[in-house]
Amino acid sequence: MASFVQRGKKIVAIGRNYAAHAKELNNATPKEPFFFLKPTSSYLATGGAMEIPTGVVAHHEVELGLIIGKRGRDISQADAESHVAGYTLAVDMTARNLQDKVKKQGLPWSAAKGFDTFTPIGSFIPKTSVPEPHDLRLSLKINGITKQDGTTADMIFRIPRLIEHISSIMTLEEGDLILTGTPSGVGPVVAGDKVECVLADGLGKELDTLDFTA
Amino acid sequence: MASFVQRGKKIVAIGRNYAAHAKELNNATPKEPFFFLKPTSSYLATGGAMEIPTGVVAHHEVELGLIIGKRGRDISQADAESHVAGYTLAVDMTARNLQDKVKKQGLPWSAAKGFDTFTPIGSFIPKTSVPEPHDLRLSLKINGITKQDGTTADMIFRIPRLIEHISSIMTLEEGDLILTGTPSGVGPVVAGDKVECVLADGLGKELDTLDFTA
Numbered sequence: 001m002a003s004f005v006q007r008g009k010k011i012v013a014i015g016r017n018y019a020a021h022a023k024e025l026n027n028a029t030p031k032e033p034f035f036f037l038k039p040t041s042s043y044l045a046t047g048g049a050m051e052i053p054t055g056v057v058a059h060h061e062v063e064l065g066l067i068i069g070k071r072g073r074d075i076s077q078a079d080a081e082s083h084v085a086g087y088t089l090a091v092d093m094t095a096r097n098l099q100d101k102v103k104k105q106g107l108p109w110s111a112a113k114g115f116d117t118f119t120p121i122g123s124f125i126p127k128t129s130v131p132e133p134h135d136l137r138l139s140l141k142i143n144g145i146t147k148q149d150g151t152t153a154d155m156i157f158r159i160p161r162l163i164e165h166i167s168s169i170m171t172l173e174e175g176d177l178i179l180t181g182t183p184s185g186v187g188p189v190v191a192g193d194k195v196e197c198v199l200a201d202g203l204g205k206e207l208d209t210l211d212f213t214a
Numbered sequence: 215m216a217s218f219v220q221r222g223k224k225i226v227a228i229g230r231n232y233a234a235h236a237k238e239l240n241n242a243t244p245k246e247p248f249f250f251l252k253p254t255s256s257y258l259a260t261g262g263a264m265e266i267p268t269g270v271v272a273h274h275e276v277e278l279g280l281i282i283g284k285r286g287r288d289i290s291q292a293d294a295e296s297h298v299a300g301y302t303l304a305v306d307m308t309a310r311n312l313q314d315k316v317k318k319q320g321l322p323w324s325a326a327k328g329f330d331t332f333t334p335i336g337s338f339i340p341k342t343s344v345p346e347p348h349d350l351r352l353s354l355k356i357n358g359i360t361k362q363d364g365t366t367a368d369m370i371f372r373i374p375r376l377i378e379h380i381s382s383i384m385t386l387e388e389g390d391l392i393l394t395g396t397p398s399g400v401g402p403v404v405a406g407d408k409v410e411c412v413l414a415d416g417l418g419k420e421l422d423t424l425d426f427t428a
């Protein structure tokens with residue numbers, strides 16, 4: 001599944017999976033998981049240049065990504081881990097001003113989340129390198145200043161629950177990416193910014209890095 | 215592009231593109247096009263059986279589909295036709311009760327639109343067989359009774375405008391499907407129903423049929 005960027009057909013992104021992030025945007029903590037889709041045309045490989053369209057306020061959301069390795073529908077929590085091939089470090093870029101507008105109007109989030117280059121991603125990390133995905137450190141700096149620094153221990157809905165929920169609605173296929181939500185600290189990325197993200201294990205060992213410019 | 219079901223990575227579906235349909239759901243007529251994404255895991259080939267999940271009110275929306283044949287971003291209206299490989303007859307099935315709920319909450323439409331089997335589709339129709347895509351008849355019957363019967367002449371935003379709009383946000387790729395909106399007459403499909411759709415040209419000649427059971 002190292003080729004998930006080429007092979008994968010969908011990106012399923014969970015909203016509000018960290019209580020501190022839900023709160024910072026004045027949203028209620030969800031009672032069950034919810035998700036939106038991003039197109040795979042929004043991928044940006046590490047080292048790349050993000051495009052921020054004119055008039056868009058683009059916010060960073062650093063997230064742990066799960067790469068699906070085995071197709072499945074109605075996957076139980078007990079079986080969920082067997083469907084994960086590995087992980088990646090990702091940023092769910094969001095046109096926050098457009099999202100705020102469509103939320104008020106009851107319209108879809110797809111454009112606000114779907115611009116080209118709005119899903120920067122790192123390397124494929126095989127699951128054998130990640131013994132405990134619920135004890136990882138996610139951090140993001142802009143121009144050397146830390147903006148997000150959270151732990152996957154704070155997820156409201158843990159990985160098996162997310163896989164159970166999504167697959168109760170749609171088949172998960174090889175190469176699909178699940179974004180698991182962002183910790184607090186989201187904010188704007190503007191032209192000229194250098195963004196650097198790190199995924200580390202519970203002991204502080206780096207598992208992957210991801211950087212891009214705007 | 216006859217293999218769009220296997221090759222395509224996204225389904226981009228336009229909302230409220232027929233005034234009579236916007237009105238029947240008490241929605242305003244949009245001032246510019248908007249869209250949502252459906253996963254390709256929701257495809258159902260003609261002749262198939264739709265799954266309606268427990269508690270879901272599933273509405274039919276018969277639509278003209280455009281199959282992209284050439285990758286592009288920021289496609290002009292003048293160039294739009296050169297990116298279309300052909301057409302298909304499709305139904306954008308919608309969990310209307312879930313959609314109504316998330317609209318009120320400002321949440322994404324992705325689950326309401328994304329269940330497995332919620333995008334029944336017909337054959338690939340090469341564009342050489344369709345000289346005027348804005349003069350096609352779209353109809354849908356349930357158990358022999360006509361529920362939808364509209365013409366693509368009534369689209370609020372025509373095909374070049376839709377391609378221009380979507381590609382101003384995201385790259386369109388070979389095999390992607392664009393659903394162009396539904397005429398009025400949407401309503402529920404329930405277990406045991408037989409659904410039959412026809413796409414015909416302006417003279418009434420059948421271009422394709424699509425049927426499924428629920």
Ligand SMILES: [Mg+2]
Pocket residue numbers: 013014015061063092179181182
């Ligand atoms: Mg996010």
Ligand SMILES: [Mg+2]
Pocket residue numbers: 009010011037038039040223224225251252253254
């Ligand atoms: Mg997709």
Ligand SMILES: [Mg+2]
Pocket residue numbers: 227228229275277306393395396
């Ligand atoms: Mg529709």
